[in-house]
Amino acid sequence: MVNAGGPLGTPARESNGTGMDMSHQTSQLVILFADISQSTRLFEIQGDVQARQIIGRALEMLSRVTDAHGGRVIKTIGDEVMVTFPDVDKAVEAACEMHRVIRQDLMFSWVNLAIRVGLHFGEVLVENGDVYGDAVNVAAKVVSMAQADQVLTTRSTIDSLSAPETLVWRPLGQARIPGKKQPVELVEVIWQEDTANLTKPLRLDSIPDLEAxxxxxxxxxxxxxxxxxxxxxxxxxxxxxxxxxxxxxxxxxxxxxxxxxxxxxxxxxxxxxxxxxxxxxxxxxxxxxxxxxxxxxxxxxxxxxxxxxxxxxxxxxxxxxxxxxxxxxx
Structure with a gap:
């Protein structure tokens, strides 16, 4: 997993070693993490060289999707890529497209390669091409809770979409994020096909008065x-x-x-x-x-x-x- 960029509460100004303060740029961005599911098993089955080539190709494809949707790759470490988007709609579109390009690739289908994606929209500190802060920590935790073939995000990110009613998603309940006082509401975005006309799933408690x-x-x-x-x-x-x-x-x-x-x-x-x-x-x-x-x-x-x-x-x-x-x- 990529390091989320330091502890919560990173100061907005710090010394650059010359005794002068160095300002950080603050921005509202979507932080997205995408990583290869069960990459350890891939290395065991395919061997180090072949597995590294497969993962490298997958990360390259994820980077191309990021570029095509107006995002920026911050870093890739091991089996994971960390990217940012200035636009929430484009970020969610990219997250879904990342899954599609991986699942549609013949080479990846042979090894049953899958990814998991987690993203969160919030304020971050931008310095020397990297990003830090609470939104990064939340996004890193969200992807850690995702399963293969899932896009997980937060309800606040969904609420920031220009037209959330056009997206098929379902609530997954609340989760505790280290360093945050209040739990975060998680949401799964459905990406598998064009589901614009689908209705969100019924929950057991959503029809309270049905006769047994x-x-x-x-x-x-x-x-x-x-x-x-x-x-x-x-x-x-x-x-x-x-x-x-x-x-x-x-x-x-x-x-x-x-x-x-x-x-x-x-x-x-x-x-x-x-x-x-x-x-x-x-x-x-x-x-x-x-x-x-x-x-x-x-x-x-x-x-x-x-x-x-x-x-x-x-x-x-x-x-x-x-x-x-x-x-x-x-």
Missing amino acids: PVKLVISYRGREIELNQHRPSLYLGRDPHNDLVITEALVSRKHAHIEFRQGKFLLVDHSTNGTYVYVGDDRFFVHREEILLHDEGKICPGQDAPEDSRVALHYRCIQKQESKTSKANE
Whole structure:
């Protein structure tokens, strides 16, 4: 990891060794860190020379993305690059593009290379081409909490965008940053595709008054599976050991599972490509998190294809009242 540039509270003026004070320039900038995920394992598998060439090529590509979006490379150390942007919108665009260029490169796909990106917008001290201060420390901590294929930032950075409503993102809760009295609210930016029309995922507490379902019925290619308190979970993916096997290429081996928890059914995604969930007229994208299933709709693992019977699962939640009516009619 790149050194964040010294402790918090770095003075705005310091001696230059001649007894005269040297002023720092203060600027509002986005600080972005991008590093190679699991680079140690890359060295173990590929060897020092080959791994260093792969990482060097990746960092060069990240630097080109930075330049193309009006940013500036501050430094590269080991498997990480630290860059700055004067424009928040361009910084977020660059963060997403960094992931895309890495994932689209054939060489990197062979070694399953991935990066993680963390960024934060705030005031920094600029001196001799380097940057220091609280915003740098926050950005460094944010990237340390990111996982492979993630763009993490802070809610304050999202709020600084010119049109945050056009970006697909989801809140991840608060995190403690060393040296800061108050926790920082973290946000994940969804970059995997053009998701301008997607709705942010539902949380368990975002629909407080739903009646608890008695069961959930999954329909897929003529097969029906019923989940209830006696059979509370179902696992789906390409792996033949799953309860529901879906062999499409964009479906992960262990893609997702549905579970009955606290009187509600939730879908939990574990995949590379995410899962699309349709509830009525709303469309949700879930990637390595969970979503509450209610009423009825469709689940599309790996790709947005609600009309493709090879991929789309139909689900229906059966409520208590509906279940009682069905029994009375029998």
